[in-house]
Amino acid sequence: MTRTLPHPFDLATELAAVGDGRFAGRTAAPYANMVGPFGGITAATLMRAILDDPRRLAEPVSLTVNFAGPVADGPFEIDARPVRTNRSTQHWLLTMSQDDAVTTTATAVFANRRPTWAATELTPPAAPPAASVPVSEVPEFIAWVGNYEMRFVEGAVAEIEAGRPSSSTSTLWVRDEPPRPLDYPALTALSDVFFPRVMHRLGRIVPAGTVSMTVYFHATADLLAAQGDDPILATARAQHFGNGYFDQSAQLWTADGELLVTSHQLVYFKDA
């Protein structure tokens, strides 16, 4: 396959270095959500700021992004600061701002990883091979979903559109569209690829938005390289809904049953 144009994901997360730990970016129409950008692309852009920083040590193990206020279409600035660098770990503090108002905060831990005893306590969700699951139709009025190929195994977005309340679990095969080799920014965005669980439970569209999202990276650079652009098995489930917030836990798996990330988020919602 020949590609002469950059991938839309790379354009959307592109940053210009404008000083020590300061980066300038701009929201990208293809990754727009109902209001402002897709949270996953914002999180991926913050991850990319660290990866682009010459002071960066090793690979990400943890990222937490807090969505503090709306991100308007247009330019933004990221301030990325390595607040502590140890022998094998590095801690980052980041803010994204527009017109000097903070829209997003983040903290991240990067680390040199070495092989140790390993075990996976979770099991991947039951799913037929990606190739045997038809590509799902997704809502056309939300731009960002057009950048993903989604093959729902359980809890499809179509169920919400059909007004059918269901369980809060969604499981799907997913990859970037057009396909793109997996890296840490892409994995960060994919961790936020799930529609708000409350819409699945209630069977209707209600106001909802992530306020905090955490990604634990189990995938090493070698595992990412081996994954290439193959579909990822993604599953998410809510834990508790109440008093205007719910939380969700998710996992992204390779087709071979390797755990790429575990991810958690807290989401604001209205029920009317």
Add this chain to the structure above:
Amino acid sequence: MTRTLPHPFDLATELAAVGDGRFAGRTAAPYANMVGPFGGITAATLMRAILDDPRRLAEPVSLTVNFAGPVADGPFEIDARPVRTNRSTQHWLLTMSQDDAVTTTATAVFANRRPTWAATELTPPAAPPAASVPVSEVPEFIAWVGNYEMRFVEGAVAEIEAGRPSSSTSTLWVRDEPPRPLDYPALTALSDVFFPRVMHRLGRIVPAGTVSMTVYFHATADLLAAQGDDPILATARAQHFGNGYFDQSAQLWTADGELLVTSHQLVYFKDA
């Protein structure tokens, strides 16, 4: 019961305001861990800094604490900054420092909560009533555990000491010792009350330390008040171990099956 002295927990998390968003504190010997203070008391102290700040809005919904470097016995300073205050939410960025070196970072989301549709998707672990479970003996060489009454139902610390590898799940009834009415700082510390899962799986003590911890608060102030100083049913389980890190998910429940918090953490470990 008459108490004339402050509770050790309140002494350990006590802060002196030393300027806008700046607080001075000191590590407390009763909450010492094998190296430095118990992570839960550090997280609780950061929570208390926000609660003590006159700029604080409403109640916590989310807290993430990153343990960036060792905390030495002695004084520390906390810098707490409300980076964004909206109509019903407020976002905080915090750092804890010793001698101008950052030891800990944190982000928090506070929010005004209103009743909505509610549902709990998780079920509490099976456990006999707290009163019927004997209080467990815990290692005397770790100071902080002496501040908790622990009644293990599954995965007791004694299993590690006995050199018995087991599952990574621990379930226990737990409360402050001496008993103390539950509040958000105490709930924060209790979210970190579990021994490192890797020690349970391997059946031996190995070097391990939390690098990032997130707490989602489902408990409103009313639920905390109703809980008083009753034992809490706490359960934790690992999700994946490998390349020097593992992650853990935990829940704290009331005896009536109300979910107080869900909490997640990423933990560094060595296997030799």
